[in-house]
Amino acid sequence: xxQITLEKVTxxxxxxxxxxxxxxxxxxxxxxxxxxxxxxxxxxxxRLIAGLEDITSGTIRIDGxxxxxxxxxxxxxxxxxxxxxxxPHMSVRKNIAFPMRMAGIDKAEQDRRIEQAAAALNLTDYxxxxxxxxxxxxxxxxxxxxxxxxxxxxFLFDExxxxxxAALRVGMRLEIxxxxxxxxxxxxxxxxxxxxxMTMADKIVVLRAGNIEQVGSxxxxxxxxxxxxxxxxxxxxxxxxIEGAEAKKHNAHTxxxxxxxxxxxxxxxxxxxxxxxxxxxxxxxxxHIHQTGLAESLTVRAPGEVNxxxxxxxxxxxxxxxxxxxxxxxxxxx
Amino acid sequence: MARAVTQKRKMINxxxxxxxxxxxxFPILWTILTSFKTEATAIADPPVFLFFxxxxxxxxxxxERSNYMQFLWNSIIIAGGSTILGVIIAVPxxxxxxFVPSRRTKDILLWMLSTKMLPAVGVLxxxxxxxxxxxxxxxxxxxxxxxxxxxxxxxxWMLYTYFREIPGEILEAARMDGAGLREEILYxxxxxxxxxxxxxxxxxxxxxxxxAFWTLNLTAAKAAPLTAFIASYSSPEGLFYAKLSAASTMxxxxxxxxxWFSQKQLVRGLxxxxxx
Amino acid sequence: xxxxxxRSAARLMMxxxxxxxxxxxxxxxxxxxxxxxxxxxxxxxxxxxxVGFENYVRFVTSTAFWPSVQATLIIVGSVLVITVAFGVLLxxxxxxxxxxxxxxxxxxxxxxxxxxxxxxxxxxxxxxxPVNGLFAHLWKFFGAAPIEWLSQASxxxxxxxxxxxxxxxxxxxxLTAIQSLDSEQLEAAEMDGAPPLSRFGFIILPHLxxxxxIVVLIQTIFLLAIFxxxxxxxxxxxxxxTLTYLIYQRVLESQNVGLGSAGGIYxxxxxxxxxxxxxxxxxxxxxA
Numbered sequence: 001x002x003q004i005t006l007e008k009v010t011x012x013x014x015x016x017x018x019x020x021x022x023x024x025x026x027x028x029x030x031x032x033x034x035x036x037x038x039x040x041x042x043x044x045x046x047r048l049i050a051g052l053e054d055i056t057s058g059t060i061r062i063d064g065x066x067x068x069x070x071x072x073x074x075x076x077x078x079x080x081x082x083x084x085x086x087x088p089h090m091s092v093r094k095n096i097a098f099p100m101r102m103a104g105i106d107k108a109e110q111d112r113r114i115e116q117a118a119a120a121l122n123l124t125d126y127x128x129x130x131x132x133x134x135x136x137x138x139x140x141x142x143x144x145x146x147x148x149x150x151x152x153x154x155f156l157f158d159e160x161x162x163x164x165x166a167a168l169r170v171g172m173r174l175e176i177x178x179x180x181x182x183x184x185x186x187x188x189x190x191x192x193x194x195x196x197x198m199t200m201a202d203k204i205v206v207l208r209a210g211n212i213e214q215v216g217s218x219x220x221x222x223x224x225x226x227x228x229x230x231x232x233x234x235x236x237x238x239x240x241x242i243e244g245a246e247a248k249k250h251n252a253h254t255x256x257x258x259x260x261x262x263x264x265x266x267x268x269x270x271x272x273x274x275x276x277x278x279x280x281x282x283x284x285x286x287x288h289i290h291q292t293g294l295a296e297s298l299t300v301r302a303p304g305e306v307n308x309x310x311x312x313x314x315x316x317x318x319x320x321x322x323x324x325x326x327x328x329x330x331x332x333x334x
Numbered sequence: 335m336a337r338a339v340t341q342k343r344k345m346i347n348x349x350x351x352x353x354x355x356x357x358x359x360f361p362i363l364w365t366i367l368t369s370f371k372t373e374a375t376a377i378a379d380p381p382v383f384l385f386f387x388x389x390x391x392x393x394x395x396x397x398e399r400s401n402y403m404q405f406l407w408n409s410i411i412i413a414g415g416s417t418i419l420g421v422i423i424a425v426p427x428x429x430x431x432x433f434v435p436s437r438r439t440k441d442i443l444l445w446m447l448s449t450k451m452l453p454a455v456g457v458l459x460x461x462x463x464x465x466x467x468x469x470x471x472x473x474x475x476x477x478x479x480x481x482x483x484x485x486x487x488x489x490x491w492m493l494y495t496y497f498r499e500i501p502g503e504i505l506e507a508a509r510m511d512g513a514g515l516r517e518e519i520l521y522x523x524x525x526x527x528x529x530x531x532x533x534x535x536x537x538x539x540x541x542x543x544x545x546a547f548w549t550l551n552l553t554a555a556k557a558a559p560l561t562a563f564i565a566s567y568s569s570p571e572g573l574f575y576a577k578l579s580a581a582s583t584m585x586x587x588x589x590x591x592x593x594w595f596s597q598k599q600l601v602r603g604l605x606x607x608x609x610x
Numbered sequence: 611x612x613x614x615x616x617r618s619a620a621r622l623m624m625x626x627x628x629x630x631x632x633x634x635x636x637x638x639x640x641x642x643x644x645x646x647x648x649x650x651x652x653x654x655x656x657x658x659x660x661v662g663f664e665n666y667v668r669f670v671t672s673t674a675f676w677p678s679v680q681a682t683l684i685i686v687g688s689v690l691v692i693t694v695a696f697g698v699l700l701x702x703x704x705x706x707x708x709x710x711x712x713x714x715x716x717x718x719x720x721x722x723x724x725x726x727x728x729x730x731x732x733x734x735x736x737x738x739x740p741v742n743g744l745f746a747h748l749w750k751f752f753g754a755a756p757i758e759w760l761s762q763a764s765x766x767x768x769x770x771x772x773x774x775x776x777x778x779x780x781x782x783x784x785l786t787a788i789q790s791l792d793s794e795q796l797e798a799a800e801m802d803g804a805p806p807l808s809r810f811g812f813i814i815l816p817h818l819x820x821x822x823x824i825v826v827l828i829q830t831i832f833l834l835a836i837f838x839x840x841x842x843x844x845x846x847x848x849x850x851x852t853l854t855y856l857i858y859q860r861v862l863e864s865q866n867v868g869l870g871s872a873g874g875i876y877x878x879x880x881x882x883x884x885x886x887x888x889x890x891x892x893x894x895x896x897x898a
Contacts (some may be wrong), residue, residue: 426623456874593723
């Protein structure tokens with residue numbers, strides 16, 4: 001079991017309130033991602049759940065039981081840190097065994113679980129090495145192994161992939177997702193990378209300045225961002241935001257349209273501009289377009305190869321049904 | 335500096351440095367050499383440097399006459415005891431300051447440093463009086479406690495600077511893995527800090543071994559360590575250079591060897607991390 | 611960043627060290643302060659009542675006071691100048707490439723590990739003795755009359771002994787500081803056409819300024835308190851009675867505890883003035 005509930009949780013460091021009153025429920029077995037720009041309080045929130053920091057007020061429940069004042073060691077949660085935080089003086093085997101040693105699990109059972117975790121994580125050959133002798137990806141797997149063996153009610157991941165290079169990151173992302181499918185244990189995952197959030201999450205919690213901006217499935221957030229912040233944060237390249245006369249036409253203060261929802265049309269179109277930079281990726285072409293009279297720059301994603309270069313005039317037609325409308329407060333107009 | 339240097343320059347550097355090095359080391363070398371001479375050779379005119387009949391006689395005489403072993407034993411107990419006791423008290427304190435810093439941490443550290451600067455002579459009589467009252471005068475326990483107290487600030491500081499280099503996330507990981515405070519310090523922090531703790535032990539052992547104010551003023555016969563043993567040679571008693579040298583050599587040899595291992599830590603320990 | 615649990619644990623674990631040091635500082639210091647306002651002669655009548663600031667006045671007006679201040683200043687000042695100047699030169703030399711660098715380093719550092727009573731006795735007898743000392747032989751070799759070091763040149767002798775003990779400390783710290791200098795800076799200066807002397811003056815010396823300050827402050831605190839070196843050589847005679855030694859004599863030899871305590875308070879104040887400067891530097895470093 002691993003249902004985690006936050007009720008009116010707040011956190012202040014001295015005078016500074018980093019988490020204003022916050023309510024959130026994470027269902028058992030769910031893969032929840034906390035995402036937001038750096039300094040949004042996502043790591044703090046995770047550390048509050050872990051018990052590494054005290055909450056200033058409110059209640060944290062784990063499976064319905066009040067865990068607010070329970071020390072981290074007793075919460076039955078496992079955490080994977082950004083720096084992996086492996087014990088450098090212990091072998092991989094001892095690292096993985098450590099939480100079981102603390103829990104007083106007998107030696108035979110320890111060995112069984114270590115073998116099992118090592119096999120699952122491709123670590124069998126490295127069990128007698130020290131963390132210092134492993135690559136970044138292997139260290140990450142050891143950290144995960146150490147979390148798995150104690151069979152926690154939930155896993156907490158604090159930006160676990162940010163120290164890996166781009167190629168490894170994609171691989172580890174898949175491994176963690178597969179791990180979740182296999183174990184079906186609650187996982188809370190903190191990242192600033194919206195691609196990780198979109199690809200891994202069952203539920204995304206978008207945070208800004210300690211506030212929850214929106215909670216929903218990746219596609220909810222993509223299709224129906226509740227405000228301009230979420231609209232701009234989720235999706236890559238970023239959604240184009242247009243104010244002024246063009247927005248007025250749609251009875252909105254601001255309208256948003258994703259780059260992939262604007263078509264490049266030959267001869268004429270709703271909007272016209274000049275190509276600033278064209279990024280030819282082969283599969284897609286990204287245009288950064290100036291002088292549209294709408295915004296300083298528009299980004300458009302065209303499938304395949306479109307042969308337009310810097311300085312060329314470009315005609316654009318937005319898909320009307322994909323336009324998001326926002327009011328003056330930045331909130332979505334349904 | 336990884337720079338190309340001509341062989342000639344390197345040779346000049348070497349010659350110069352070795353000359354100065356040997357000059358500085360000479361008093362120690364001379365003492366060691368003299369300790370193997372007879373008293374007559376020791377004051378020969380002109381002095382004899384290397385070519386004499388080497389003898390170990392002085393060492394046995396020193397041991398017989400002044401019971402060197404007892405002083406040595408006192409030194410080991412007092413220096414070792416005060417250092418170990420200091421580290422046991424300092425490890426938890428340094429943990430607190432390094433990993434749970436508060437606004438007052440810096441002030442506490444500096445205040446500890448300031449107690450180290452208290453001139454001993456300013457509190458000599460009160461300590462003397464307290465020692466008499468408590469029956470601690472000329473006891474190893476009393477001296478161990480005093481030396482522990484005068485070195486405690488250095489021990490806390492050294493451990494603090496070593497602990498600060500250990501990432502806090504690892505200790506948090508231990509907490510998440512179910513370790514209590516005791517386990518966290520015993521199984522995770524201490525093993526990781528072994529090099530730092532060893533250096534701290536070593537340097538403070540040396541400092542305690544060489545301490546020569548309290549050891550001279552608070553001991554008489556029973557608890558006197560080597561510093562007092564040597565001081566007892568300050569009144570000349572005839573031909574005694576060779577024996578003085580033998581006694582000196584025995585008093586400094588163990589610590590010279592330990593000292594050579596602790597050069598690097600010396601800087602850190604004695605400058606309170608201000609020079610790295 | 612921590613929880614209430616860990617904060618209260620931290621306070622608890624800091625307590626032994628803090629309480630011990632607090633006691634170690636406050637109890638004797640309070641007693642010294644108390645005695646300093648009393649006429650207190652343990653061997654001659656004991657506690658004879660309050661005398662206000664009389665001891666403080668008597669301590670500074672006694673004939674021994676100013677000579678002791680002078681002796682202290684000469685010893686501390688000379689040793690500082692010698693150790694810092696030679697320390698910088700030695701550190702520069704040891705930083706150069708050479709054969710057997712490690713061994714030379716060990717030779718240079720060794721005196722620091724010699725216990726003060728040993729170095730004082732070895733110097734006193736085997737080098738400075740006017741009959742059998744090596745210096746006497748050396749002087750005779752050159753046809754000069756041997757010097758009675760510890761009586762005729764007593765302060766110089768103490769300065770030599772103490773400098774020998776502290777030169778390694780200065781050298782080691784300055785060497786560490788030099789080695790932390792980014793060699794690219796020096797190479798850049800060389801490319802800019804700076805000759806060795808200006809490289810030393812404009813780059814190395816400013817880089818060393820902080821280390822030198824620290825050496826000066828730490829040594830001052832230790833040098834103000836030197837005891838064993840005088841205790842086993844001159845016993846404070848021949849003008850070598852420093853402030854520390856004077857206080858020691860007042861307390862333990864003439865058993866005038868009141869007077870000695872007043873002196874002790876002066877010494878505490880003096881040490882604190884130096885300590886404040888040192889702690890400023892160390893404190894700044896803590897923030898970094």
